[in-house]
Each structure stands twice: as structure tokens, then as C-alpha cells.
Amino acid sequence: MSNPVIVVHYHEAWLKGRNRRFFLRKLSTALRQSLQGISIDRIEKPGDRFVVSLGDGASQHEAIARVEQVLGIAFYALARTVERNREAICRAAWEEIEPLSFTNFAVRAKRSDKSFPETSLEVEAAVGRHLLEKLRAQGRNVSVRLKDPELTCYVEITSGPALVYARKIPGAGGLPANTAGRMMCLLSGGYDSAVAAYHMMKRGAHLSFAHFYGSGAMPGESSLHVASGLARQLVPYQFHAKLYRIPFEPIQREIVRYAPENYRVLLYRRMMLRIAEVLAKRDRALALVTGDSLGQVASQTLRNLVAVDAASRMVVFRPLIGTDKIEIMATAQKIGTYDISSEPFHDCCPVFLPRTPALYASAEDLDEAESGLDVPGLITLGLRSATLEQFHCTGREIKSEISHPGKFSGKKSIATA
Numbered sequence: 001m002s003n004p005v006i007v008v009h010y011h012e013a014w015l016k017g018r019n020r021r022f023f024l025r026k027l028s029t030a031l032r033q034s035l036q037g038i039s040i041d042r043i044e045k046p047g048d049r050f051v052v053s054l055g056d057g058a059s060q061h062e063a064i065a066r067v068e069q070v071l072g073i074a075f076y077a078l079a080r081t082v083e084r085n086r087e088a089i090c091r092a093a094w095e096e097i098e099p100l101s102f103t104n105f106a107v108r109a110k111r112s113d114k115s116f117p118e119t120s121l122e123v124e125a126a127v128g129r130h131l132l133e134k135l136r137a138q139g140r141n142v143s144v145r146l147k148d149p150e151l152t153c154y155v156e157i158t159s160g161p162a163l164v165y166a167r168k169i170p171g172a173g174g175l176p177a178n179t180a181g182r183m184m185c186l187l188s189g190g191y192d193s194a195v196a197a198y199h200m201m202k203r204g205a206h207l208s209f210a211h212f213y214g215s216g217a218m219p220g221e222s223s224l225h226v227a228s229g230l231a232r233q234l235v236p237y238q239f240h241a242k243l244y245r246i247p248f249e250p251i252q253r254e255i256v257r258y259a260p261e262n263y264r265v266l267l268y269r270r271m272m273l274r275i276a277e278v279l280a281k282r283d284r285a286l287a288l289v290t291g292d293s294l295g296q297v298a299s300q301t302l303r304n305l306v307a308v309d310a311a312s313r314m315v316v317f318r319p320l321i322g323t324d325k326i327e328i329m330a331t332a333q334k335i336g337t338y339d340i341s342s343e344p345f346h347d348c349c350p351v352f353l354p355r356t357p358a359l360y361a362s363a364e365d366l367d368e369a370e371s372g373l374d375v376p377g378l379i380t381l382g383l384r385s386a387t388l389e390q391f392h393c394t395g396r397e398i399k400s401e402i403s404h405p406g407k408f409s410g411k412k413s414i415a416t417a
């Protein structure tokens with residue numbers, strides 16, 4: 001028997017119009033990149049699907065796990081490929097369903113090659129009959145159920161072989177990676193921003209990350225390792241990523257010293273946005289992304305969000321704004337960032353936390369509160385002390401490299417921003 005294949009179906013919605021070829025090329029690239037290191041004979045595209053032929057010795061389990069992370073896939077399955085004749089299809093269908101337990105089933109056939117002599121309905125009826133006879137012969141108490149069957153055996157007749165599978169797996173959905181342009185995500189060590197990043201990646205955005213960290217009570221106790229771990233967990237969705245790491249404590253100290261206490265957190269946020277905006281422009285990113293959720297904490301009341309936003313001219317996307325913590329946590333579990341964010345770390349923001357944070361600031365209040373600060377000077381300070389960690393993902397392996405801190409210290413890096 002030939003090696004199994006993985007049949008990959010994509011959402012049709014984004015295929016309309018002229019972008020079709022562009023999206024499919026990106027999806028094909030993403031499949032190839034995700035499967036690096038696994039023996040693959042070829043990836044073909046007979047009709048509206050990709051068919052990945054696994055090579056000798058390829059781990060099916062590993063291949064399936066890799067495809068699970070590829071964005072833009074509606075569903076996929078490990079399938080048997082057989083000659084396009086009724087006997088071969090019936091045999092494969094039986095091998096496929098025999099080990100599975102179910103009480104009712106249906107066969108769904110699709111001909112993407114209309115030159116095949118039998119119609120889809122004829123194939124469904126013939127294969128269904130065959131399976132029912134074999135099941136009954138084994139004394140199994142099963143019936144055919146066309147509406148909402150427990151098990152569906154799929155038969156796809158392509159211009160190449162026929163594909164038979166019964167274990168359909170939901171894909172990650174969304175749009176293929178790196179199809180929507182660049183954005184800069186403000187990544188804290190918490191649950192929210194990593195989930196926000198995932199949502200934007202799933203819509204095709206390519207993200208860079210900016211993380212602001214304090215020094216930590218003990219050496220090595222800052223939030224850097226957590227942000228780095230989160231970026232590492234997210235990079236397989238888009239294959240490479242930059243993480244800018246900005247020491248924040250010197251900036252916070254200035255804010256604590258020269259600005260009113262109740263606005264501190266909002267002023268921290270404004271400085272983060274400003275620095276992230278400069279870095280975004282350097283990277284030719286067109287928008288910022290944060291993990292804010294309306295009303296979650298004092299700094300995220302509607303008024304405070306608007307007042308903070310006024311510091312940046314770049315659009316700020318907040319994909320979690322209308323979600324609640326339970327939904328966010330569920331996504332964090334699904335994408336594997338939950339455990340990383342649960343690690344203890346020293347978050348820079350609670351340091352010097354005000355006793356009564358302002359709930360309803362206006363942009364003017366914050367402008368006024370910042371009047372004693374050298375804002376451009378603080379932006380420069382942040383940029384000059386930033387370091388860059390670059391991640392590259394090949395298959396399961398993720399390499400990262402930290403650039404020499406000096407790289408951002410020159411005037412050029414700021415001037416070009």
C-alpha cells in the first residue's frame with residue numbers, strides 16, 4: 001500500500017476574487033515550512049485542496065500535529081489514496097472505518113474530476129451499501145444515517161487518485177500566515193497580549209513584538225524570559241518574528257518622579273505606545289496591537305483607552321476588546337501560551353502602582369500630567385537601550401539570536417524611524 005497522504009481543505013471564503021493565487025501560494029509555502037524536517041514526497045493541488053504525500057519513514061502523528069498549526073486551513077485528514085475504481089474505493093473505505101466505533105454513518109462523495117463515470121450519489125450509494133454489508137457481516141449493529149451521522153466516510157475523486165478518509169480534523173481556520181501586512185504587538189508576559197497576537201496572526205498579519213521589562217527584584221527575575229517564551233511559542237504560526245526588548249525601569253522612574261501618581265499606569269502605557277510606534281515604523285509595520293479588554297482593569301476603561309491612544313498617531317488594534325477573561329484563557333490554553341504566562345515573573349507595571357489609579361482620564365489630563373517630562377528624551381532612552389531577539393522557525397526547531405545592544409544606539413536607528 002502506498003504511504004498515506006494528508007488532504008488539506010481551506011476555507012473558500014477568502015478565495016473569491018483576484019487574491020486567490022496569492023493566498024494559495026502563501027498557504028502552500030506555510031505547509032512546506034511547517035513540515036520541514038519530515039519526509040515529504042510532494043505537495044500537489046488536485047482541485048480545491050492540497051494533497052501532501054508523506055515519504056517513507058515520515059511520522060504521521062508529527063505531520064498531523066504540524067498541520068494543526070497552519071493558519072488558513074478549514075479541515076484536514078490523513079487519507080488513503082487509491083485507484084479511481086469502485087472496488088478499490090470500497091476496499092479503502094472499509095479499511096478506514098473498520099477499526100472505528102460508531103452506531104450510524106454516511107458516505108459523502110465529491111467528484112472534482114467530472115470525467116469520472118459515476119456521479120457522486122452513485123458512489124455514495126455503492127460505497128455505503130458495501131460498508132453496511134461488511135459491518136452487518138461482522139454482527140455490528142449500525143445503520144446508515146444521512147443527516148448528522150456519527151461517522152462520515154469521505155470519498156474525493158480528484159484528477160489524480162481517489163482519496164478516502166473518515167477522521168476529519170478541524171484546522172486552525174483564519175487566513176494564511178503573512179498575507180495581511182505587518183503590525184507591532186505590545187507583548188507583556190500576561191495572558192492577554194499573546195492571545196491578541198494570535199488573533200491578528202490568524203487574520204494574516206505578520207507581527208513583530210515589543211516588550212518592556214523591569215529589572216526584577218532578583219537578578220534574572222524580570223519578565224524577559226516570559227516574553228521571549230511567548231514569542232517562541234507564537235513564531236511557528238508565522239515562521240519568523242522579531243522581539244524588541246526595552247528596559248522600562250529608567251522611564252518609569254522618571255514618570256514616578258515628575259508626574260501625578262494617579263496617572264502613572266496610563267503614562268507608562270503612553271510611553272510604551274510611543275516607543276512601539278517608532279519601532280513599528282522602522283519595521284514598516286502599519287499598526288499596533290495590544291491585549292486590552294474593555295473594563296478589565298482601571299487602565300482599560302473606555303475613557304482611559306481613548307486618552308492613552310491619543311499619544312500615538314498609529315492605529316491601535318485591540319482584538320480582545322469585546323472578549324472576557326474566560327474566553328481569553330481558553331484560547332491561551334489552546335495555543336500553548338497559558339503555561340508560559342502562568343510562570344512567575346516580575347511585571348514592570350505594578351511597580352510604583354498608584355494607590356488610587358485614575359479611572360476617567362482625558363487626553364488633555366495626560367498631556368498636562370506629562371508636562372514635566374522630557375517625552376522625546378524618554379523615547380530616545382528606550383530606543384537606545386533596546387535589544388532585539390530574532391526568531392526563525394524550521395519545522396519544530398526554533399532558533400533565536402540576540403543582536404548586539406549597540407545596534408540601536410546610533411542616531412540612525414532613531415532618525416530612520
Ligand code: ATP
Nearest residue numbers: 186187188190191192193194210211212290291292
Ligand atoms: P496582559 O498582561 O497580556 O495583557 P493585562 O490584563 O495584564 O494583560 P495590562 O497589564 O493592563 O493587561 O496591559 C494592557 C496591554 O498593554 C497588554 O495587553 C499589552 O498589550 C500592553 N502591555 C502591558 N504591559 C506591557 C509590557 N510590559 N510590555 C509590552 N506591552 C505591555
Ligand code: MG
Nearest residue numbers: 188189190347
Ligand atoms: Mg499585563
